[in-house]
Amino acid sequence: DAKTTQPTSMDCAEGRAANLPCNHSTISGNEYVYWYRQIHSQGPQYIIHGLKNNETNEMASLIITEDRKSSTLILPHATLRDTAVYYCIVRVNTGGFKTIFGAGTRLFVKA
Amino acid sequence: NAGVTQTPKFQVLKTGQSMTLQCAQDMNHEYMSWYRQDPGMGLRLIHYSVGAGITDQGEVPNGYNVSRSTTEDFPLRLLSAAPSQTSVYFCASSPLSPETQYFGPGTRLLVL
Secondary structure (H helix, E strand, O other): OOOOOOOOOOOEEEEOEEEEEOOOOOOOOOOEEEEEOOOOOOOOOEEEEEOOOOEEOOOEEEEEOOOEEEEEEOOOOOOOOOEEEEEEEEEEOOOOOOOOOOOOOEEEEEE | OEEEEEEEOEEEEEOOOOOOOOEEEEEOOEEEEEEEEOOOOOOEEEEEEEEOOOOEEEOOOOOEEEEOOOEEOOEEEEEEOHHHHHHEEEEEEEEOOOOOOOEOOOEEEEEE
């Protein structure tokens, strides 16, 4: 599975959009981009995933560059409860895979 | 559905003791895995399983054993606990071609 690079930490004002970048320059053609987050000491929570096209759900939007070497997770209106560690993961979407988490980005949403 | 459950929530062990961390899921997921998370660090994969009777090693398997006799259960065994195994342990499950992994609430283990 490809390796990802994320900033260690970021700040965001409450109510503003939070844009979290992820670099995955060695991504393969069959690897998906997944985002999870971990709030305090809870288990990680799935947010969104995509292959080539931009994706949106009730939690966030995922923007993947045309060359697929980087992506951005967008939380459109960040709240204090979005303060968490956000993990960007790339992996194939077939059986037998193993999901490897990196260090992630610690997002602080400030009032 | 209860989702992914883990027991115990917290455990204190002495060096050299053995114990089993329990993980169960009621979603009929084929894939299950164990992670450990040290303070201020990301998750590291210990072992994983793609179905009953099939297990494989992750990034940090040393000191841990697993077995998968049923689809529902995936216990993690520490044969001889060491202080370096003090950590929070998370179990996760998903279908084999998942859109998401579901994580349990974690087991906090302290080895003295």
